[in-house]
Amino acid sequence: MNDELYLILIFIMAMLLGYELIKKIPPTLHTPLMSGTNAISGIVIIGSILVITSASSLTVNILGFISLVLSSINVFGGFTVTDRMLEMFKKPKKRDKD
Amino acid sequence: MNDELYLILIFIMAMLLGYELIKKIPPTLHTPLMSGTNAISGIVIIGSILVITSASSLTVNILGFISLVLSSINVFGGFTVTDRMLEMFKKPKKRDKD
Amino acid sequence: MDSIHIILYFISSILFILGIKMLSSPLIARRGNIISFLGMIIAIITTLSYVEYEISSIIYIFSGITTGGILGLIFAKKVQMTSMPQMVAIFNGLGGLASSLIAFSEIIKVNNTISFNLISVSILMSILIGSVTFSGSITGFLKLQSLITGKPILIPLRNYFNLLILLSAIGLMIVSVLYSGNTLIFYTLLGVCLLLGILIVLPIGGADMPVVIALLNSYSGIVAAFTGFIFSNVALIISGSLIGASGLILTRIMTKAMNRSLVNVVLGGFGATATNIDSEASDKNYKSGSSDDIASLLEYSENIIIIPGYGLAVAQAQHSLKELLDVLENQQKNVLFAIHPVAGRMPGHMNVLLAEANIDYELLLDLDQVNEKFSQTDVSIVIGANDVVNPAAKLDKNSPIYGMPILEIEKSKSIVVLKRSMNPGFAGLDNNIFYNEKTLMLFGDAKDSIDSLNKSFKELN
Amino acid sequence: MDSIHIILYFISSILFILGIKMLSSPLIARRGNIISFLGMIIAIITTLSYVEYEISSIIYIFSGITTGGILGLIFAKKVQMTSMPQMVAIFNGLGGLASSLIAFSEIIKVNNTISFNLISVSILMSILIGSVTFSGSITGFLKLQSLITGKPILIPLRNYFNLLILLSAIGLMIVSVLYSGNTLIFYTLLGVCLLLGILIVLPIGGADMPVVIALLNSYSGIVAAFTGFIFSNVALIISGSLIGASGLILTRIMTKAMNRSLVNVVLGGFGATATNIDSEASDKNYKSGSSDDIASLLEYSENIIIIPGYGLAVAQAQHSLKELLDVLENQQKNVLFAIHPVAGRMPGHMNVLLAEANIDYELLLDLDQVNEKFSQTDVSIVIGANDVVNPAAKLDKNSPIYGMPILEIEKSKSIVVLKRSMNPGFAGLDNNIFYNEKTLMLFGDAKDSIDSLNKSFKELN
Numbered sequence A, B: 001m002n003d004e005l006y007l008i009l010i011f012i013m014a015m016l017l018g019y020e021l022i023k024k025i026p027p028t029l030h031t032p033l034m035s036g037t038n039a040i041s042g043i044v045i046i047g048s049i050l051v052i053t054s055a056s057s058l059t060v061n062i063l064g065f066i067s068l069v070l071s072s073i074n075v076f077g078g079f080t081v082t083d084r085m086l087e088m089f090k091k092p093k094k095r096d097k098d
Numbered sequence C, D: 001m002d003s004i005h006i007i008l009y010f011i012s013s014i015l016f017i018l019g020i021k022m023l024s025s026p027l028i029a030r031r032g033n034i035i036s037f038l039g040m041i042i043a044i045i046t047t048l049s050y051v052e053y054e055i056s057s058i059i060y061i062f063s064g065i066t067t068g069g070i071l072g073l074i075f076a077k078k079v080q081m082t083s084m085p086q087m088v089a090i091f092n093g094l095g096g097l098a099s100s101l102i103a104f105s106e107i108i109k110v111n112n113t114i115s116f117n118l119i120s121v122s123i124l125m126s127i128l129i130g131s132v133t134f135s136g137s138i139t140g141f142l143k144l145q146s147l148i149t150g151k152p153i154l155i156p157l158r159n160y161f162n163l164l165i166l167l168s169a170i171g172l173m174i175v176s177v178l179y180s181g182n183t184l185i186f187y188t189l190l191g192v193c194l195l196l197g198i199l200i201v202l203p204i205g206g207a208d209m210p211v212v213i214a215l216l217n218s219y220s221g222i223v224a225a226f227t228g229f230i231f232s233n234v235a236l237i238i239s240g241s242l243i244g245a246s247g248l249i250l251t252r253i254m255t256k257a258m259n260r261s262l263v264n265v266v267l268g269g270f271g272a273t274a275t276n277i278d279s280e281a282s283d284k285n286y287k288s289g290s291s292d293d294i295a296s297l298l299e300y301s302e303n304i305i306i307i308p309g310y311g312l313a314v315a316q317a318q319h320s321l322k323e324l325l326d327v328l329e330n331q332q333k334n335v336l337f338a339i340h341p342v343a344g345r346m347p348g349h350m351n352v353l354l355a356e357a358n359i360d361y362e363l364l365l366d367l368d369q370v371n372e373k374f375s376q377t378d379v380s381i382v383i384g385a386n387d388v389v390n391p392a393a394k395l396d397k398n399s400p401i402y403g404m405p406i407l408e409i410e411k412s413k414s415i416v417v418l419k420r421s422m423n424p425g426f427a428g429l430d431n432n433i434f435y436n437e438k439t440l441m442l443f444g445d446a447k448d449s450i451d452s453l454n455k456s457f458k459e460l461n
């Protein structure tokens, strides 16, 4: 009944939570953050699947297909490139510090 | 339709958000935090009002009344005592620091 | 309840969130508290705006809020800052009882018929957690106020017994769903839960009480959230979960600072066996000085660190301490305060106390910051603290406080300890630092000792 | 969609949250990325588990994911670390386009009949934001890749014109609700929005592009959340809002580090007028040295700070730099790196670059940490940086970068600058530090210069 309203509240709560979490990420990791969120934005892949499986016409099918390809690029490209980047940060070699 | 489920999700999101917020509160303010959250827990005052206004019997009315009194103590006592405490923290006098 | 009311409730929740967020800095914390209060007012007005009234309910509501409000205000004005732990305990208890009464009324309203759904489960959980919170908090209060002994009260096999009671409470909850409609079950459930709260808290020693209170604080939030599920109310749900998170984090901070686990605290008994002090204690030598001795020691010192503890709160010596601070600062000495995370009896207890005496919070250093400073310190003045400077925590593997990080005052050039006797602190342990050759004891109530120190110091100058 | 699917979607959202949270430390960041990926997999499988298939849709889905996946993987393996800004721009664009196509399909499905409710509004907003994100990102990409000029392209009265276009887009949205059922309106809307995206980004100068990209990143999140409202899908809503928040925060960090306001950036034109370099520039004297000169200077230095900038990335000189670091450290010299928050072209650009060369991130200091160190520094080596060390930001009130905090290398005993010419950096400003008497210029591509420096240094020893 109040479904839509509650979804909006969830949206706002997630924004606030995101704000608190991301504020704490050090500048060192800001580029991986950008490409990582890029990858997550590929979540619209869900929408593409929903469009295709409930498609009523060829046009819709094609639109859904295109958006599926685009969002899959985002997902697979995004996570892979972020992983490539983060791998570099993995192990700072041990050094004798002052 | 999915109201209840969404409310549970909101509950979890609020927990996570609370966790992030409260982790950042400095030890200096932990006592005010405890009494402040005490005051906020007086929010069950809403429940007491709802019980009274939909009361079907004297017993319910009395139960509602008692819980209303208790939660009002929490609300008014809690915020006042927290304010008293925080007032002390207000202005550190200026000092020449090294 | 229309959409507009849900939105208003959400706004009030956002204000609570903002209010808590503003507690992150002492400068804006007070405004944060006012914002939370505003959130509360919005929540109350919103509720009053959509419920249907009879004349009688108006009277109940008006008189209820007035009575509670006045009682709360009186209480808030009268309570001593040193009694904060007790106050938080009582308020937790009130919150728990209120929630459990609300849940009870809901059961009566539906004629005891409940089934397996979110509302019924929330009602049952509210009764369980609410009444445990209530009776547990009251027991904790009685212990803190020394109305019953602060020592752990140990019933044999208590943990099995408590488990049995918890299981029977859960059993009753299941029965109440299966044989719905029976009032007696609920009264029994209520009774069992109240008993459980008492029995859980009784075996817990006084030193662990603040942990338990933080835990009960968390419970009072969770029960508010369950109340929220009963009424599908976002304000209750969100603020309840904030409180729940807050209590849990404080619990964790305290147990971590004491190097204990939560399970270890809750199982109880801590401090009950540790009281048999090392018998050689009485053989060891300590030096005790007069306030004049100490004043002249301070006279020739440059860097001074003061370590306040529970005794400062008991003696209400914070204002005298502020005077001492002023006197020392007038002599161009560097004075700092070392605040251990579990000094006193509440998280942040010392901070509130020193703030009350108008001592600048920028002088207060926490464990990490201060421990590297002791080696350049001329005098460490311990005022009514004990466990937080006990080296046994670092050295003695068998000590019950082993592993707790402490303030490392033994690194400083000399040590002065203000307390009334050689008696142990809350953990009931002897403290080798008092027998250190660098240490000078000044016996007496902390306030009296500081006052005479001030006098001696002034006479010197 | 049953409750169980909502719960699964929520679990996948929690994994995204956890994954982002783990980006707070380089040590666990990689695991965090894998956790986010897991969240994505769960979301996809959940979706596939409850939709109804025809044979054709199975083919579409399978081939779509495979095609996209392979393209994505190829792209991810091939892309240079220096091209990150472009890559992020493209990915933003793809996300925006995907969302806007989804919204478009939904409109077609309901036969263009929309009304004033959350779903319809979300559809319209998805089209608006999605296509602006798409065309804006692609324009940004073209500029970054220098396929069109990086300079601001300034159409007269552009801001009024853009406002007009935005208003007409909104007008079209309203019309589409009022005269529901008309396909043409939606095509017009799409066209107008695409135009808007291009026109918004065209006047923005290359130096401001990263800010715009972060902003578009935020948009791509918000549009995902709107897609979530269309399908009542919590995974889309929550992850969309996380991305939205992330982009906004990065935007704010960058504008703050440049001491600009977001409005100022978005109105565009920055750097268009600033290119007329101070005419006296050519009169001023600078000293230029050979790699041998600099090697012997370094030979007698103890504390060295390296300031990398955009030129390091262009020259791909990070591996040579690592070699230089090793050589210097072998000589027991203290070498640190000073990372300005907007050095390079992306937030954290330098960090990624140096990490790629296996330079320990503990040697990387940020603005606050490093500025107090310059006074004890013997040599500051500036490699392909310019604006981030331009004292005009502190001294010249009329400079477009006035107020931006800079790395204060003028405090160090001597300065070495590696760049190709006396040309200005991205803000198009002359830099007085190059004419400082402490400064020695080493002209040439950064990689070549560092390599010859390494050679000279080795010959010395």
Ligand SMILES: NC(=O)c1ccc[n+]([C@@H]2O[C@H](COP(=O)([O-])OP(=O)(O)OC[C@H]3O[C@@H](n4cnc5c(N)ncnc54)[C@H](OP(=O)(O)O)[C@@H]3O)[C@@H](O)[C@H]2O)c1
Binding pocket: C207, C208, C209, C210, C211, C254, C258, C308, C309, C310, C311, C312, C314, C315, C341, C342, C343, C344, C345, C346, C347, C348, C349, C383, C384, C385, C386, C387, C388, C389, C418, C419, C420, C421, C422, C423, C424, C425, C426, C427, C444, C445, C446, C447
């Ligand atoms: N703060 C928290 O959140 C928290 C939470 C849980 C547990 N605890 C526990 O509480 C303890 C706190 O350590 P602490 O060092 O602050 O206190 P403590 O170890 O309890 O020692 C307090 C000392 O103050 C002295 N004292 C009492 N009244 C005094 C008075 N009027 N004037 C002068 N001295 C007086 C007592 O010695 P005399 O009797 O000889 O005077 C006692 O040794 C720790 O064991 C900690 O684990 C604290």
Ligand SMILES: NC(=O)c1ccc[n+]([C@@H]2O[C@H](COP(=O)([O-])OP(=O)(O)OC[C@H]3O[C@@H](n4cnc5c(N)ncnc54)[C@H](OP(=O)(O)O)[C@@H]3O)[C@@H](O)[C@H]2O)c1
Binding pocket: D207, D208, D209, D210, D211, D254, D258, D308, D309, D310, D311, D312, D314, D315, D341, D342, D343, D344, D345, D346, D347, D348, D349, D383, D384, D385, D386, D387, D388, D389, D418, D419, D420, D421, D422, D423, D424, D425, D426, D427, D444, D445, D446, D447
């Ligand atoms: N990082 C971000 O997130 C971000 C965001 C928005 C804006 N920006 C802007 O980007 C700028 C960053 O400052 P910056 O100091 O890093 O860069 P910069 O001011 O753009 O200076 C880069 C310098 O590198 C030199 N260079 C270029 N290619 C080279 C090569 N192959 N070898 C050697 N040197 C080379 C150039 O001089 P020559 O041509 O003489 O070689 C140029 O002066 C700032 O204006 C900042 O506001 C950055």
